[in-house]
Amino acid sequence: MNYHWNWTILSAPAPDGSPTYLLMLLSGAMTTVLVAACAAVLAILLGVPLGIARRIGGPIAGLAAAYVEVFRNIPLLAQMFLWYFVFPELLPMGLQTLAKQSSHAPFVLGTLSLGLYTAARICEQVRSALGAIPRGQSMAGLALGLRPVQLYRYVLLPRAFRMIVPTLTSEFISIVKNSAVLLTIGVMELTASARAMQEFSFQVFEAFLVATALYLSINFVIVALMNLVERRLVTAGVVDGISGRRGSQK
Amino acid sequence: MLKVAAVVCLSTFALNNSTEAQALNGTLRKIVETGEIVVSHRDASIPFSYVDDKQRPVGYALEICLKVAEAAKRELGKTDIQTKLSLVNSATRIPLLLNGTVDMECGSTTNTVERQQQVAFSMTYFVTGNRILAKKSSGIKGLSDLRGKTVASNSGTTNLRQITEINTRQAMGMNVIAGKDLAESFLLLETDRAAALVMDDILLSSLSANSRSPDDYQLVGEPLSIEPYAIMIRKDDPAFKAVVDKAMIDLMKSGEIESIYKKWFLSAIPPRGIVLNLPPSEALRKAWAAPTDAAETEAYR
Known part of the structure; x- marks a missing residue:
């Protein structure tokens, strides 16, 4: 391969107005983090109630199941196109113009799409965690006189959350990686910045190696934080489902 | 006797062939050794390089590139070399050119000073602005x-x-x-x-x-900016660049490039028979009259 390596390109000024290409990539990484964080919050706020709804049963469980099947069975790319190109057409006129002309629209609609997609996955994790708790615990709770809301709040959900910490870690990592799909609707996140750098400078490998390093760093931070959370949440005397970590008696 | 002569002839030919290949370097050597020259095309860079309604790659830049490939074959004295077409897009054009999958990139790639750090460009065949x-x-x-x-x-x-x-x-x-x-x-x-x-x-x-x-x-009005399009080749390959440049200059000096231009920019083109109706700009006429591989705007004013 007849490639001309040129790492100094990173300190050269970028045509998009950034002082250097490195800063352009870093600002892309910032956008990636912002998209992932907002989408993760949305996914949890929506995914947890959906998971509980699926567990409770009745018509509400049917609705939650329908949500899951719609959002996890359509490719994320196709969903994002629907949110960006089709959804604004359904809005009332004033909002429609805003959704089409605002420069923030790609970010907002893309993050919304990523959050809703991930919510379906989190819903399934919450549902299976709740299902993994021995039936005796709910019975014991009810026998103690807890109302169903209290049962979930004080017994079932705390146990379920501890169980899904490891899969949530993977889910957060996936959100960061999936956020690259937003480049197709024009959000200048990390992959989009790397591609722009490739277009302008033709230094393909430098651009994508730096992007790779940034993705790895972001995800290592997530893994470290989640490990910390997992360790903090360990309950004394309980072997927690999947992690198998046993809390020490204090 | 005849047989011996034939063997001698053949071996001399083979010897010639290998010494010739050794004397060459870079892309020219690769072309002789593999027996093919690979020209890249795009799928929707109308009218420069695209796939028409019969799924054939066509276009202004592609036609120019194919002429250049023929000229390279004549230059090497080997008409049995095959021309192969290979699809690239704006994301794959650089890696595929640099790793040797394609030898000439023909589409709508702008020659810029920054890009010349990585690749080389031949004579400008189109100037957009x-x-x-x-x-x-x-x-x-x-x-x-x-x-x-x-x-x-x-x-x-x-x-x-x-x-x-x-x-x-x-x-x-x-x-x-x-x-x-x-x-x-x-x-x-x-x-x-x-x-x-x-x-x-x-x-x-x-x-x-x-x-x-x-x-x-x-x-x-006058163009407010200048972007020269040119055939992209590997950097630091002066022998191949000389061949491509010479072929481009011949196309321009003979006026052949103008008839190719008319075919793609002033007549009906596939797939829908639309006429772009874009006469050559002042900057393009200048680039034809005085062929240049410069990226700088000043060279076209």
């Missing part, structure tokens, strides 16, 4: 007529950035508005919300050619 499109009925003849008018361009492009800069620097009092995409920007002009549209001339031509009434529009 930021131009002004206006309705014939508007009486706009150039940039100066846009004073105080509403002007549209595409959001997020260098074209928009440039017209905004000009507006500020020359205090023209223009109201610059941005369309979200090509179709929306054109709609602004079509419905008279904007008096002029500022974009790359090739885009403007294809927009007006595809519009309801192509005869209502015309390109006016």
Whole structure:
């Protein structure tokens, strides 16, 4: 391969107005983090109630199941196109113009799409965690006189959350990686910045190696934080489902 | 006896062949050794390099590249070398050129000083530029007529950035508005919300050619910027560059490039028989008359 390596390109000024290409990539990484964080919050706020709804049963469980099947069975790319190109057409006129002309629209609609997609996955994790708790615990709770809301709040959900910490870690990592799909609707996140750098400078490998390093760093931070959370949440005397970590008696 | 002569002949030929291949280096050597020259094409870079309704790669740049490939074969004295076509896009063109999958990239790639750090370019075969499109009925003849008018361009492009800069620097009092995409920007002009549209001339031509009434529009004024398109080859391969450059210069000096240009820019082209109707610009005529592989704007003024 007849490639001309040129790492100094990173300190050269970028045509998009950034002082250097490195800063352009870093600002892309910032956008990636912002998209992932907002989408993760949305996914949890929506995914947890959906998971509980699926567990409770009745018509509400049917609705939650329908949500899951719609959002996890359509490719994320196709969903994002629907949110960006089709959804604004359904809005009332004033909002429609805003959704089409605002420069923030790609970010907002893309993050919304990523959050809703991930919510379906989190819903399934919450549902299976709740299902993994021995039936005796709910019975014991009810026998103690807890109302169903209290049962979930004080017994079932705390146990379920501890169980899904490891899969949530993977889910957060996936959100960061999936956020690259937003480049197709024009959000200048990390992959989009790397591609722009490739277009302008033709230094393909430098651009994508730096992007790779940034993705790895972001995800290592997530893994470290989640490990910390997992360790903090360990309950004394309980072997927690999947992690198998046993809390020490204090 | 005859047999011996034949063997001697053959071995001499083989010997010639190998010494010749050794004397060559870079791409020329690769072409002789593999027996093929690989020309890249695009799928939708109209009219430069694209796939037509019969799934054949066609286009202005591709036709030029194929002529250059023929010239390279003549130069090497080997007419049995095959020309192979290979599809690339703007993301894959660099790796595929550098790892040797393709030998010449022919599409709509702009020659820039920055890109020359990585690759080399031959003689410019097309010059695109930021131009002004206006309705014939508007009486706009150039940039100066846009004073105080509403002007549209595409959001997020260098074209928009440039017209905004000009507006500020020359205090023209223009109201610059941005369309979200090509179709929306054109709609602004079509419905008279904007008096002029500022974009790359090739885009403007294809927009007006595809519009309801192509005869209502015309390109006016001098180009505001210059972007030279050229065949992209590997860097540090002077022997191959010399062959490609010579073939390009021959095409330009013989006037053949002009007839190829007419075929793609002034006549009906596949797949829908649309006429782009884009006569060669002043800058392009200059680049044909004095072939250059320069990326700098000054070389085309």
